[in-house]
Amino acid sequence: MWTKGQLTTYREQGFLVQRGLIPPDQIERLRSAADEMMSEQADNPPEVHVVREKSGPVRSVFCMHRNVQPFRALCRSAPIAGPIKQIFGDDAYIFHSKLNYKESFEGTVWLWHQDYGYWRYDGVDDRLASALIMLGPNTRNNGSIALVKGSHRWGVLDHYSDEITTSYKQWCITPEALREHITDESMIIPIEGEAGDVCFYDCRIVHGSNHNFSPAQRYSLIYAFAAIDNVPSGVENPRPDWVVARQFEPVTAELPESVAGTF
Numbered sequence: 001m002w003t004k005g006q007l008t009t010y011r012e013q014g015f016l017v018q019r020g021l022i023p024p025d026q027i028e029r030l031r032s033a034a035d036e037m038m039s040e041q042a043d044n045p046p047e048v049h050v051v052r053e054k055s056g057p058v059r060s061v062f063c064m065h066r067n068v069q070p071f072r073a074l075c076r077s078a079p080i081a082g083p084i085k086q087i088f089g090d091d092a093y094i095f096h097s098k099l100n101y102k103e104s105f106e107g108t109v110w111l112w113h114q115d116y117g118y119w120r121y122d123g124v125d126d127r128l129a130s131a132l133i134m135l136g137p138n139t140r141n142n143g144s145i146a147l148v149k150g151s152h153r154w155g156v157l158d159h160y161s162d163e164i165t166t167s168y169k170q171w172c173i174t175p176e177a178l179r180e181h182i183t184d185e186s187m188i189i190p191i192e193g194e195a196g197d198v199c200f201y202d203c204r205i206v207h208g209s210n211h212n213f214s215p216a217q218r219y220s221l222i223y224a225f226a227a228i229d230n231v232p233s234g235v236e237n238p239r240p241d242w243v244v245a246r247q248f249e250p251v252t253a254e255l256p257e258s259v260a261g262t263f
Contacts (some may be wrong), residue, residue: 001078001082001083001086002016002082002083002086003115003166004081007086007087007175009174010083010087010107010129010202012027012148012150012152013150013199013202014147014149014150014152014153014201014202014205015088015149015189015191015200015202015205016083016199016200017182017191017193017197017199017200018079018198018199019193019194019196019197020194020196020197020201020231021079021133021198022074022079022145022195022198023196023198024039024195024196026054026070026074027046027135027196028198029070030031030070030071030074030133030152030221031043031135031219032137033068033070034061034068034099034135034216034219035069035199036207043126044170045103046244047065048061048062048064048066048067048068049061049062049063049240049242050062050245051163051167051168052167053077053106053107053166053167054108054166055109055230056148057101057103057106057107058101058103059100059101059107059108059166059167059168059205060068060098060099060100060101060168061098061099061101061108061245062096062219062242063097063098063167063242064098064099064204064221065094066247071097071099071221073224074133074221074250075094075097075131075251076252078200079198081134081251081252082221083131083200083213084129084131084200084251085167085251087129087200088127088129088227088228088238090180090189090227090228090229091227091251091252092225092226092227092228092247092250092251093225093226093228093245093247093250093251094223094224094225094247094249094251095119095128095223095224095225095226095244095245096119096146096224096242096243096244096245097125097221097223097236098220098221099112099135099220099222100217100218100219100220100221100222100224100239101213101217101218101219102142102143102209102211102217102218103107103212103217104142104190104212104214104215104216104217105212105213105214105215106168106212107142107143107211107212107217108165108167108211108212109143109165109208109209109210109211110145110166110207110208110209111162111165111170111172111173111208112172112173112178112206112207112208112235113159113170113171113172113202113206113207113208113226114151114156114157114159114173114204114205114206114207115128115130115204116128116156116203116204117156117159117171117201119203120156121245122232122237122238122239122244123231123232123233123234123235123238124193124204124226124230124231124232124233125230125239126204127201127202127227127230127232128203128224128225128227129201129203129224129225130200130201130203130222130224130225131199131222131223131225132191132196132198132199132201132220132221132222132224133198133220133221133222133223133247134146134193134194134195134196134197134198134199134219134220135163135220135221136193136194136195136205136216136217136218136220137193137194137195137216137218138191138192138193138194138197138218138220139192139216139218140190140192140210141212141213141214141216142213142214142216142217142218143209143210143211143212143213143218144190144191144192144193144209144211144218145190145199145207145208145209145220146188146189146190146191146207146209146210147199147201147205147206147207148181148182148187148189148205148206149187149189149209149219150187151181151182151187151204151205151206151207152202152203152204153159153204154181154204154206155178155204156204157173157174157178157206158174158176158177159171159172159174160171160172161173163234173206181206182206195206203224208231208250225251226245226249228250231248232244232245232246
């Protein structure tokens with residue numbers, strides 16, 4: 001659980017980084033589960049949704065939390081679910097989860113955006129937050145996430161649809177809005193770290209990540225949480241449930257025995 005000071009820092013900055021929050025043995029189980037699943041079912045794993053780079057390597061794997069036991073257990077564990085409940089002042093459910101790979105020299109960018117730039121069209125309010133868990137080193141060279149400190153206070157900036165830059169359709173902040181709001185490079189905070197480090201961040205914070213220029217693969221696991229009563233509604237053409245949840249089970253719900261034993 002966070003101290004009052006940590007919660008205040010999160011609210012002021014729009015994010016909070018905790019070093020070494022997930023122990024090495026748990027990180028190893030997560031890495032092994034991901035690698036095993038992808039090696040055995042590389043073409044179309046049935047329990048997840050895979051997005052690939054234009055050049056072929058995996059870019060993202062969605063819905064890891066539903067059926068892959070170590071990932072299902074982690075999102076309900078005290079180090080992750082505890083701070084999320086403090087942020088909302090209530091229970092939460094998984095809005096979506098994804099494992100973002102960046103293959104060495106091929107992993108591509110996530111352009112500057114706000115998550116709520118996408119999610120506002122899913123019929124939810126802005127009571128959403130994410131936890132990014134580093135499953136290996138995250139560096140500037142291999143494409144670590146960067147955040148713009150305090151940008152969660154700017155409201156939702158102008159976004160546009162980009163279907164060209166990468167294989168995944170992105171809602172990105174317009175260059176005009178970026179130039180207006182990001183006036184000094186010191187506002188951009190690169191979040192570098194080691195396996196087990198966790199970054200919690202607000203759905204409105206401006207963030208992105210660069211191409212992987214290094215010989216090392218980058219692994220980042222992201223759980224997006226919504227307040228328990230913040231469910232999608234009133235959307236004429238809803239996005240698929242691998243990216244927007246249709247299951248609203250609270251993360252504090254009792255774990256099945258087979259899952260609880262993994263953490």
